Amino acid sequence: MKKKLVTLVLSLCMVIGMFGGCSKSEPADSGTGNAAKTENGSSDAKNDSGTKGGEKEITVTIFHHIGEQTGRDNLDKMLALLEERNPGIKFEAQGIDYSQYDTILKTKLAGGDAPDIIMGRPKMYANLIDAGYIESLSGQPFLDQVSQESLASMTIDGNVYGVPTNMSGMGIFYNKEVFKKNGVEIPKTHEELLAASKKFQDAGIYPFAHGYKDSWPAQCEIQSDLYGYCLEKNPKMFEEIQSGEKQFADYPEFREVVQRTADRLGFESGDDFGTDSAQAREMLINGKAAMLVSGNWEIGEFINLGADDKVGFFATPNSDDSNPVLGLASDGSYMLCAQSEHKEAALKFIEFLATPEGAAMWNTGGKDIPCSLEVDSSTLSPIVQEIVDIEKNGKVYNYEAQGIFTGQFDSTFRKWQEEFAADTDRDVDKYIKKLDDEIKAIQVSGK
Structure with a gap:
């Protein structure tokens, strides 16, 4: 995702100014800790009335700043597959230009129009976490499918707040x-x-x-x-x-x-x-x-x-x-908004990112540096393979640990x-x- 590590020409001071005086809000009753689980550990989706299998469709919004068209296309394909597998849930991508991303996110959170899923690295948004706007994912079964090395970048004060899609x-x-x-x-x-x-x-x-x-x-x-x-x-x-x-x-x-x-x-x-x-x-x-x-x-x-x-x-x-x-x-991570009214449904998106199927879908064309070294090298770009070789044989440091x-x-x-x-x-x-x-x-x- 373009300019993500450099990422970052924006001034997050606007966000800090808004949230600096906020106290941490308590998770809603429908939060991740109280979600009903299926046998495989994933959450059952519920409609707005709280009943399963109802007619009313709910919409899960994913707020992102993916710049490359191939990345946006991959996200759309992923969401279409999730909708097919989860009747009654609509997944809506809201792509924002990176130069305006933090400003619009701040406005949405302040106005009570928070998205369900927020694209961003937890340690870059530590102020949002402190203010109670990001839900902890600790304890979610799907985290077992993500390498501990990549989760180090997602962890603050012992809690995991995001699932990465690739390395940066x-x-x-x-x-x-x-x-x-x-x-x-x-x-x-x-x-x-x-x-x-x-x-x-x-x-x-x-x-x-x-x-x-x-x-x-x-x-x-x-x-x-x-x-x-x-x-x-x-x-x-x-x-x-x-x-x-x-x-x-x-x-x-x-x-x-x-x-x-x-x-x-x-x-x-x-x-x-x-x-x-x-x-x-x-x-x-x-x-x-x-x-x-x-x-x-x-x-x-x-x-x-x-x-x-x-x-x-x-x-x-x-x-x-x-x-x-x-x-x-870790890069390209997605976080669950604590103000989401559809946390159980939103978790289905984050859970899918952690699966081998989701990771393969995301890395169409082999352009991304995988979070795990146990990948089929034939699917990777030669440039990515050179980076993987450095990981295996050279010296690397997780600068967000x-x-x-x-x-x-x-x-x-x-x-x-x-x-x-x-x-x-x-x-x-x-x-x-x-x-x-x-x-x-x-x-x-x-x-």
Whole structure:
């Protein structure tokens, strides 16, 4: 799902402002804990009058921000199948553009028009959970079908609040033919990456494609590095900074991330800020550029363009040895709204996502990184298979296993990343101090 890890150019501070004074609401009597169970553990759906098998049809709404048409089509097919299997229940997808998603969700929740299912990663919506808007899924039998590793990203204070559809991560996509023609091996260290970049530049090839006309690709530059080795060494970094216990300047690994990012950004690709993400992607495919720093959402686009066999992937070199750490976390998750009037019926959608059948339906075309490594590799895109190989043989870190920035902290950090990319001077220490000052201002204001 496009721009989901970078996800995130929106300001969640609006949501925090709305829910900051709310107390946690109690689950309705029809909640998951009181749902009648069938022999296989799934919930029996009831109509609005509370009777089973009645004539009145109920509607379960799924609020999402899937950007790719293939993803929307897959969701529609899944909902059609669920309607066929569950007479009396209609599943309605409400797709919202990502740029407006949080604002519209906030409005719906405030106006008492909450959807039944909300697409989103629990740790990005921890404020909604604190305010009692998201129902815990702990104890649901279908969670046994989801890997414990992927559920770590869905868990807050010991409770599971979402079921993921796939994994998400960022790294470097590369043109295989360009690498081969120029005799360049996949770099394992930052120094090797810079040497390869210089070789491409000398050959008249842009080392990296930059689509900074869209704001979010600039965030990938830091995050593809940060979410691996640095957070593996400092798993509580975001929590410690947000609480005021520490600041970014206290983490030498973070400074190294920013310096490496500055080094990579020193290789320009022409009109960086006049080029959008689609044009940058095309530069990589046609060999005008050798590499593109981005995330898993690109894979579906490469497949649609018939280029997924021409493009490879490797982890951004970010460690102090030749084993870079790839940051991977659960993504594309769906949560149950605590204000839903049809929780038992809504759970049928989440339950289906956890089944092998649902996972296979979701990953049509093999574009998604599976939550489980026990998958038929023949169904995966070659790019996805390379990522799975890193999971099996390399080093990965679940960057959402611990707390992450939320609200104004998150939006400020992301804006800072874009500003850093746009500043050709990129004074590392100056920018880290600037970031720490901005974080302190949020803490002082109490937002």
